[in-house]
Structure formats: structure tokens, C-alpha cells
Amino acid sequence: MIGARYTLSTARYWITLAAAAIESATTPRKHRFNPWLSIAYDAARLGFEAQWVIAARMMRLAAGGALAETELHRMVCEKTAAFVEAQMMAASALARGRNSPAAAKKTLAVYRKRVRRNRRRLSRFSSTLI
DSSP states (O other): OHHHHHHHHHHHHHHHHHHHHHHHHHSOGGGTTOHHHHHHHHHHHHHHHHHHHHHHHHHHHHHOHHHHHHHHHHHHHHHHHHHHHHHHHHHHHHHTTOOHHHHHHHHHHHHHHHHHHHHHHHHHHHHHHO
């Protein structure tokens, strides 16, 4: 009788352990409790990087000349293109049946890619000013 109870509890233990392993393998840890928390974290990181890009662009615009005019045109065109791309990514994610946090994550990825590219490009310029 004791051996049967031990075997049953051992089987429950292994089943519970296997279920937990499958759940952790299929669900990222960030999204387990509240998927919007990781999106808020990503948005905060995007905000910090965007502040750096804004400061670098202001330095370039304050310098004036042809570079400032080119930067101004590039800034307006990039914002429009990023907005359209982000809207298309969100719409395609929702059309595929994904949930709202997944669509928001795709949208943030579009903006992060643009901000990261601008930061790399503008950091080369700001290092030549120093």
C-alpha cells in the first residue's frame, strides 16, 4: 500500500514537472504573467534611445548648412515611412490572429530598428564634433 501511494505521487510529480517544462519552453518568461510588462520595458528602452537620437539631430540641425537640411528632410521622410511600416506590421499581426501584445511588440520592433539605425549613423557624426 505504501509503495502504491509513493508511485502515484511520484507519477504526479513527474507529470507536473513535464507540464511545467513544456509551458516554460513554449511561453517566454517575460510573457508568463503579463505580456504588457515586457512591452512597457521595450517602450522605455526605445524612449531612452530616441532621446539620444533627438539630441544628436538637434546638434546637427544647430550646426546648419547642407547637412542640417539633409537631416531635416531625412527626419520627416523616415517618420512617415516608419509610421506606415508600423501600421502595416500591426495590421498583419492582427490579421494573422495574433493578440494585441504581439501586434504592439511588432510595432515597437519597427521603431526600434529605425532608432537604432539613426543612432549608429548619428554617433559617427557626433564623434567627429568632439
